[in-house]
Amino acid sequence: MNEGLRPLLAPESVAIIGASTDFSRIGGMLVKYLLKFGYKGRVYPVNPKYEEIASLRCYPSVAALPEKADTALVAVPEKFILDTITDCARAGVKSAIVYSAGFAETGEEGKAKQEKLSRIIKEAGMKVCGPNCIGIINFRQNAAMSFSGFMEADRLVPGNIGFVSQSGALGGTILSRAQDRNIGFSHFVSTGNEAELDLVDFMDFMVDDPETTVIMAYVEGIRDPAKFAALSRRALEKGKPIVVLKVGETESGKRVAASHTGSLTGSDSAYSAAFRQHGVVRVEDYDDLIETAMLFSKSKLPRGNRIGILTSSGGGAIILADKFTKHGMALPDLTDSTKQQLSQKIVSFATIGNPMDLTGQLYSEPEIFKRVIELFARDENIDIVMTVISMVPKERARARATWIIEAAQAIDKPFVTWWAAGSLSEPGMALLDESQVPLFKSPERCVKALKSMVEYLGFRDRLLTSGQAASAPETAERDRARGILQASPVLTEHQAKQLLACYGIPITQEEVAKSAEQAAEIAARIGRPVALKVSSPQIAHKTEAGGIRLNISGKAAVPGAYNDIMTASRRYAPQADIEGVLVQEMAGEGTEVIVGVARDATFGPMIMFGLGGIMVEVLKDVSLRPLPITRRDAVEMLAEIKGSPILKGVRGRPPADTETIIDILLKISSLVADLGDDIAEIDLNPIIVFEQGKGARVVDALVIKKGA
């Protein structure tokens, strides 16, 4: 556990440096809010100008405090920050929150200031949140160490969600919306510019914090993906879901993110891939963050994705059925046993089924209502039970909510409610918000949150069955691979393939011919139609150079093609160092796929898989994962492209040898693990994959070295 953060996140004593009697200033607000919410620790205002602030004794300096405060809230102007941190360190204060703006977010000068701040923090050995943040709240201690507008709330609702936000303003708004729904928190942290502590450090604390069972984060960028990966793994092992709203999805969004925080927002699809790989739930929308975290914090996990719906409104059931189906959830039939019991227990005119429309009349009978819910919950086809409530006003809404809560207590499966009405039903909705029954007001958000929960089930399952990575090849082969890579600054296609071959990746049978005669000999050895390609480190665009001839067979044709290629290539690139012509087997008929590796600014080497041709080039239908990957990653990559059915065989073609593709992905992962430091990019395009059991051939390959 990141115990070092305890003084910051759960302080027993707080010094307010720059405390003020003016409650419109940060130094005043901090005093005001700590007192207003009844902070359970000790508060020490520090300001040489005052004897007392709000009946608290005020100290002239941090050195004068009666104890070494757990944390210092630094509410002084930016120019005094560095000295203040030094003073705090000298006085033995363990941690600090720096609120002031004017650092990296303002440009070059600010960046330099922030670097200096980072150095001083490190030298002092303190734990510091900020600068340019709105602070930290501990909801169990009522430690309101923030000047957010949210602090104008009447109360702090304690709960089990830990919330870390890279936006101060949105952190406050999200808290405000969540508390409207009685959704409680353990901690809130606004990370600001992250001069020292970052998003992941705070999340890491929460993974071990017994008060936190769900971690929620607003994310603009992650600095250290390895730390994030380790944190996510620990959270998954501990069964604490991480729910993330990652913004900066689009180019346009990214531009704003960069100018806003100075943090480098990585490519968004890399984030998505990393979240999937590490078992982190990513939500799409602002309010989804709150409601998905709410669902996780209130509900047990279901065993699967099968929903049973009880409704009094046909329309409500249709809307839900649409959305569940769209999001890949199931609305199964009830078992015969449930149907039979339903027909015995309830009056005959309701149609038994799923969704089941109890009609307004039956919905108003608490005993029938509860009995039906119980029968749904007992049905082995159903994993999650939900009710739809429509236009039930005022007191009737309260009664309805009471039955729902009672019914929920009697069953042992997840049970959620979508309530379609507005404030006329507020008395009932408020009761649910105070209960352990997850309430949704939007059907879309309800379905998406449940889908996230089912996704998380998959993550948990994956934790147990993630499968092995590829086994590394023998040392001799690895040395040979390293030798190939280091031998020349630019690898030819043939060299690239030799490198792949060291890792057991299947390549075309091929040799480089230095003469027309040799080309003919090689072709004869191959014994099938061949392709001829000019081999030169300086000629990257072989087709353009006239350096490619395909499907050549026959004794006479090969030398002719050799000579044509040499002539054309010399004309195209007179200075090029041409080592000859690569003679390779034509791979034959199969499914074209592409496997590539490229470096993401945040996550480093990422592996890409897609189908050849328009599927990648026009439809951008690819799957990504940060490297290294496990077998389970590889299997998921094949399944998640839209063109996935093509691999199973369409238009009369047999299924492709997917095992070989998985094997190639794992071997590339192993290759990058060994040699990745020297490799900028890999492109196996195309790989021809034969039918099931018959393997594949890498037909063309490009390995670009770093700095090349």
Added chain:
Amino acid sequence: MNEGLRPLLAPESVAIIGASTDFSRIGGMLVKYLLKFGYKGRVYPVNPKYEEIASLRCYPSVAALPEKADTALVAVPEKFILDTITDCARAGVKSAIVYSAGFAETGEEGKAKQEKLSRIIKEAGMKVCGPNCIGIINFRQNAAMSFSGFMEADRLVPGNIGFVSQSGALGGTILSRAQDRNIGFSHFVSTGNEAELDLVDFMDFMVDDPETTVIMAYVEGIRDPAKFAALSRRALEKGKPIVVLKVGETESGKRVAASHTGSLTGSDSAYSAAFRQHGVVRVEDYDDLIETAMLFSKSKLPRGNRIGILTSSGGGAIILADKFTKHGMALPDLTDSTKQQLSQKIVSFATIGNPMDLTGQLYSEPEIFKRVIELFARDENIDIVMTVISMVPKERARARATWIIEAAQAIDKPFVTWWAAGSLSEPGMALLDESQVPLFKSPERCVKALKSMVEYLGFRDRLLTSGQAASAPETAERDRARGILQASPVLTEHQAKQLLACYGIPITQEEVAKSAEQAAEIAARIGRPVALKVSSPQIAHKTEAGGIRLNISGKAAVPGAYNDIMTASRRYAPQADIEGVLVQEMAGEGTEVIVGVARDATFGPMIMFGLGGIMVEVLKDVSLRPLPITRRDAVEMLAEIKGSPILKGVRGRPPADTETIIDILLKISSLVADLGDDIAEIDLNPIIVFEQGKGARVVDALVIKKGA
């Protein structure tokens, strides 16, 4: 105008048949609510049991009323409905609302009852809403002719949105949510089982109703697509947007819809296509319906899709930028002139751009805030201005809202606000809700509503430029086409193509050979490689029958192929009537596309366009329209498939002759207009489209006659 509905939707006098002193019964609720909201017309309770109800004189029968009431609210049990309608008709009552359930929604018996009810209504010449509905509300007259739980609201907010709902329960919930936001209505209609008047009849009234400027509908199914098309056209011409939530999107949803209303829910993609064609805005989600209608009712239309964003929260701007980009909206740069003026008018440290982060400080300066909004609104790159407000609590929220309202009044472009906070900002949000400034609490809904508005711009534009349909061919050609279609019960490929040729659709050069020699002669005439295909009305699967040979050339090869095909086909289908072998040119290289026609249960013949191969078969990447179509429809169909870039040329291929595809689509539309009554299905698969200017050839064609 559908003036006949005026007595129902804007009654000056109302009879309540089955009025009751028990306010928990429908007959009592109707009296209670009409009085509670202060209905402006005359109310006549009818019930022989009472002299007086709630101080109103009660009449023994409808015949005893002092005037011919505009409408009768029929609150009697289902078994008395038919007699009551007859009585009302005799007494000269012009219209009625029938609330009772127990009709078509209950099964066969109920259906029969409802048919009887329909007959009686028709004979009586009355206008009747229902049965099985929750009634009608006229918000201008406070005519609360409904027993919805929504009637427990404190007031009816009048406005300019007309709302028709095919769900009673959700109608009430939607009203409740809308009124929470001070969104006002002209009328609300719950259509129930639509024994006589249907959804479209009520919408039609609203198109002409001067109090209604936006029409909003919850739709489960449309009965008469032609009437809907005409209505939509009129609404578009009058500039009244129609915003629709159509449910039953998925198979699962459809199943529920069918069991719920007995109305046949058509294929959902046909609905989407029809909405696009007729200029109807379809929303995706429950709350989108309310908020999109709100936006249309409050805002002027923008000129384009370019957004200018002012924010005090970087995070808020990123979220919006993400969503606008995802939904195809633009965040353009400001003009130099705007930038220059901004740098003169506001203090230097705000970064000038779009989105523009004014920071909390500058956001708090009303004059700067308003001035910046004005400059954004004047910028010719910007069509829509929006602000993001984050965590501004209580009184400060009220002040902020006031400036926003003042700023909005000073500019002449659409101006919307996303407010990210919760109820702490309610004082400000409520002010906006009472103003003409559209307020959104969800960024996703905000962006989607603006996108709908831009989509509507396109619909309006399209009204002016929808372009011509294909001109019909000469009479002689049409007669010839009809002759081909009627000559035989099943059309062979060659006959199908001859039919297409009558409409000027380019087909392969081809003839049917009755002998091997004739096949050779035809091939020689064609003068290029040919395909040979068995021609028999009984052999549909030619490949399976061994009845196809492709790419045959040379004198010897053609007769050989002919004989092979005849032998194989006779073996495959000994009973088949084989008229010979179709000898057709090989069309050559080009882009494969598919054009088809199929009948939708609701919308009748629909035309389909897609790219050949996996794009249709695996990715289901097609575009649909109800027939007939105009040129603009055809152009949009080509553009809206995901594979559209392929038509423009990829992987070194030249652009395809899209003009010819458009022409074929229009000619198929013309063909179906003439002959559609006899045609069940058309399948041109594939059409080979050559490069720009070089036309296309229908290579294979199937025309299936109705009943075949």
